[in-house]
Amino acid sequence: MDISIRQIRYFIAASEAGSISRAAIATHVTQSAVTDAIKSLERQLGINLLERSPSGVSLTQGGRRFLKKAREIVTTLDDIPHSISQPDTQVSGRLRLGVSSMAAGCCLGAVLPAFTRAYGDVKVSVIEGHRPELESKLLSGGLDAALLVVSNLENTDAIAHRVLSRSKNRLWLHAGHPLLDAQAIHLRDIIDGPLVAWRNEELSRQVSRAWMDANLVPQIIFETSSVEAVRSLVASRAAMAIICDTMYRPWSLEGGRIEARELADRCMTTDLGVAWRRSADLPAAVRCFVEVCDNAQAGGMK
Structure with a gap:
């Protein structure tokens, strides 16, 4: 074989x-x-x-x-x-890493094992938090680096970042939905829903902004923090949803089919990345972690 x-x-x-x-x-x-x-x-x-x-x-x-x-x-x-690969120099010390909930599920597993293998003498600690909290800790020195949605960063003058993956926000539909055959789908086509919203601070900002830019108020029947609940509701024909491609899977846990379609309206991308406090003297552990993230991105991390 x-x-x-x-x-x-x-x-x-x-x-x-x-x-x-x-x-x-x-x-x-x-x-x-x-x-x-x-x-x-x-x-x-x-x-x-x-x-x-x-x-x-x-x-x-x-x-x-x-x-x-x-x-x-x-x-x-x-x-x-x-x-x-072997590191060029022996790096030790510590790396205090923050992760958002989305980054924890989408990119932490791609970069953390690679970093710990290459730099085993660096003591790594990881905490999960929301973007405002992670930004605050980066600025105060409570964190050395963070994995999060960098398209939502507010303190870009003081915080540097690299994009690891860029994901479109697309419309999720059940298999057989009439809109699957449409040549173009606009927000106005789905305003009457029913829609289920994924209650996630990192994603909801982009989607909410798209609705505001279109001057539309969608009919949302349910908000949930569970992406599996969103998949289940879409696949069972109970609702539609707008979620970034990073979270897309074609099947719900029950085995129902989910289709994704692009929206004709401008809907900002969700950019996952690594962020750190701007400094002329970047600690070696942080510099090496950013390099590992760059390698993961170059290797096609989704």
């Missing part, structure tokens, strides 16, 4: 996008390249990984099992550059 990483990446892209065409766009290849790679993979494994339909593709039972292994393989391969 000679399974290639290319086949695995195309399969992951198709399973997450729920569509061969969208997987092709995401991986920058033709649809036929994705189709041929997945069919070859299925022949080698001797099972069907995807069920095809006019509306897209969905995972079979075997496909769900293989997807878990495929993600483990890709994670291991992506980690190789970090695991074999």
